[in-house]
Amino acid sequence: FLACKRLQGRIVDSVFALRFIAMGSSAKSSSPITTHVLNTGDGVPAARMALSLHRLDPRMAIWNLITIGWDGRCPGLITSDAFTPGLYKVRFETGQYWESLGQSSFYPYVEIVFSVSDADQSCHVPLLVSRYSYSTYRGS
């Protein structure tokens, strides 16, 4: 639970629907938000990269933690019921990932903040990352 420890200071009391997704779990892949992390430096999926999904509470201007994941492709990030319009953030623990491979990285973590206006559409928010670059795009 290294990622949990690091995120400890960021978990707020008003968190609701907190979900932990273990690696290899059979969680539904019908989450309206999906992600996929690719290690473009080595040309492999980024297995065992910790990540977390957050939603902005606009009234309190704080980020609420929704899910913590442990795998580069993390099914079950959010349920359809919980998926409402608003600002979301996926945080990828890239520094920890490269450290576990014995390497340094320019980016200690990557946060991708995105806006959902239509909760009927699904959002794919992938991360293509190397030690010195990253990119993302909106897929569906």
Place this chain on the structure above:
Amino acid sequence: MNMNIATTPPSPLTTHVLNTAQGVPGVNMTISLHRLNPISSEWYLLTTGKTNDDGRCPGLITKENFIAGVYKMCFETGKYWDALGETCFYPYVEVIFTISDSSQKYHVPLLLSRFSYSTYRGS
């Protein structure tokens, strides 16, 4: 930012915003540079500015202020696309990076469209 360009040495940290959807520099985008205070875990605002006609923002930081640490460059992408009459998937982009050797030059560009972006460490 008022600068005497003739006497001010170039910033050791630079950026460049490119609008990859339209194939033009990202002009007039608000950018801010922050450094993390490792003791308080709070971000300290160092500079704000807007990109020029070339999508660049000279004078981000002086050599003296450029110490090793964790920095954050925040790009106001939502406002940029809004000014062009378009929406953007990303209300803002924050690139957080580690400077371990402050004697080197670092280039942190942003290649941006309405639905994608990328960045890399240049020099």
